[in-house]
Amino acid sequence: MRNIVLVAGHSRKKYGCKAKDGTREFDFASSIISIVEGLVNNSKAVNVNLQTFEMSKLADKIEMTNKLNPYLAIELHFNSFKDRNVKGSEAFYWEEKDLSALLAHRYCDIFQKVSGVKTRRAKKDNEGQYKRLAWCRDIRNHSILVENEFLSYKHFNKELYFYYSISAMLRFLKSISW
Ligand SMILES: [Zn+2]
Numbered sequence: 001m002r003n004i005v006l007v008a009g010h011s012r013k014k015y016g017c018k019a020k021d022g023t024r025e026f027d028f029a030s031s032i033i034s035i036v037e038g039l040v041n042n043s044k045a046v047n048v049n050l051q052t053f054e055m056s057k058l059a060d061k062i063e064m065t066n067k068l069n070p071y072l073a074i075e076l077h078f079n080s081f082k083d084r085n086v087k088g089s090e091a092f093y094w095e096e097k098d099l100s101a102l103l104a105h106r107y108c109d110i111f112q113k114v115s116g117v118k119t120r121r122a123k124k125d126n127e128g129q130y131k132r133l134a135w136c137r138d139i140r141n142h143s144i145l146v147e148n149e150f151l152s153y154k155h156f157n158k159e160l161y162f163y164y165s166i167s168a169m170l171r172f173l174k175s176i177s178w
Helices: 025-041 058-068 099-115 131-138 158-175
Strands: 002-008 048-051 072-079 090-093 122-124 142-150
Touching (some): 002 025, 025 048, 025 072, 025 158, 058 131, 072 158, 099 142, 099 158
């Protein structure tokens, strides 16, 4: 059985972005993760050992993840951006030739299938562009950073994306069950 680490981006205090109704990115991602964890633990179909934890500093999160030595580490975010014409989920990876790239593409494919919304595809992480993305760079094994839809937009449908995010993550984890 493969070990997978799944954590929410940011922390309780530095919670990332905020939805129009006040929902915080960290809280939203955390609630999705706790439901996914419960479902995976009670599922025979999704055969992975899912580990999740909460830490405020990214460096501590990375150190803890490397200690747990998972097959794959996933950090879950919800996006925000000024330009409201930009839409869709995306996933980041560090090395083009690493399995992480393939898994990031797979996650996007699954999210697109589940939501029916075109994703922004998987992309090579760019440190110059996003300083926070040490997640992809410093995890020793495979790692991806997921940015599901744009939480900050007025048209963001919270309930729908709550469901899509759980559903996509379960299907993704099932696809790497061993
Ligand atoms: Zn974020």
